Amino acid sequence: MLLRNEVTEVLNGFEKRMKFINIVRNIVEYKYSDAIRSIFGNGEEKDKFTNLILSVMVFIKERTLGEDLDCTLADIKHFLDEIIPIFLDNEQYDTEYIAKYIVVEILQHGGEISAFQSFNSHTMSFEMMPIRLIDEKNGKYTLTDDAFDFLFRIKDIDSTLDYSVTRFKMQEYMKRDNYSEALEQSRELV
Numbered sequence: 001m002l003l004r005n006e007v008t009e010v011l012n013g014f015e016k017r018m019k020f021i022n023i024v025r026n027i028v029e030y031k032y033s034d035a036i037r038s039i040f041g042n043g044e045e046k047d048k049f050t051n052l053i054l055s056v057m058v059f060i061k062e063r064t065l066g067e068d069l070d071c072t073l074a075d076i077k078h079f080l081d082e083i084i085p086i087f088l089d090n091e092q093y094d095t096e097y098i099a100k101y102i103v104v105e106i107l108q109h110g111g112e113i114s115a116f117q118s119f120n121s122h123t124m125s126f127e128m129m130p131i132r133l134i135d136e137k138n139g140k141y142t143l144t145d146d147a148f149d150f151l152f153r154i155k156d157i158d159s160t161l162d163y164s165v166t167r168f169k170m171q172e173y174m175k176r177d178n179y180s181e182a183l184e185q186s187r188e189l190v
Contacts, residue, residue: 011121018118019129023150026114026131027053030106039093048087055083056102057143060134061151064142071141073099103141107134 028050040049059079063071073096080095104110109132118129133147143151170185 008121011119011124014119014121015129018116019131019146020150020153022114022116022118022129022131023133023146025116026109026133027057027106031110033101033105035097036101039088039098052080052083052087052098053102053106056080056099057107057133057147057151060141060143061148072139073103073141076103076141103134103136108136109133 030053032046032049036049040046056076056079059076060071063075076099077095080099084093084095084098113130113132115128115130117126119125120127120129131146132144135142135144166185166188170182173179173182173185
């Protein structure tokens, strides 16, 4: 049985982990309309559509971090014109409709802020955590800070953070007097 301070340590910052999970849920748990189903089908094809959603998020991120700083629905449509042939074998699709559907129905959650019940380590209670992935102003779309953070983290975990995570694990093993595991992490660093 865990002691009270160990429980507090385990749950410290838990809401940040849940925010990451809730962003994923927001991206993968969407209404799959009949029109989208007719283009992408069911089963594995729905997975392709989810990949397309994430691709659009990455496009918006790259576009708004670049020189232009603007990303309109027309920009997203042009991006989809280029990328959809990679995802689909058929040519029966309307990229303007798909762009609107991804942006409005999924990334903007139909105009409503989605919220998920998550544990908050500060209040030690469950609370509704709002998730918003995209903002729109004058027909120009930008990702929210949460969406940027999410995209950077999922890309950087394997590359940039691998060294830091291994080092962190080694330090944590040393704090807990687990020197055999700390030594193993040290070898991995080398």
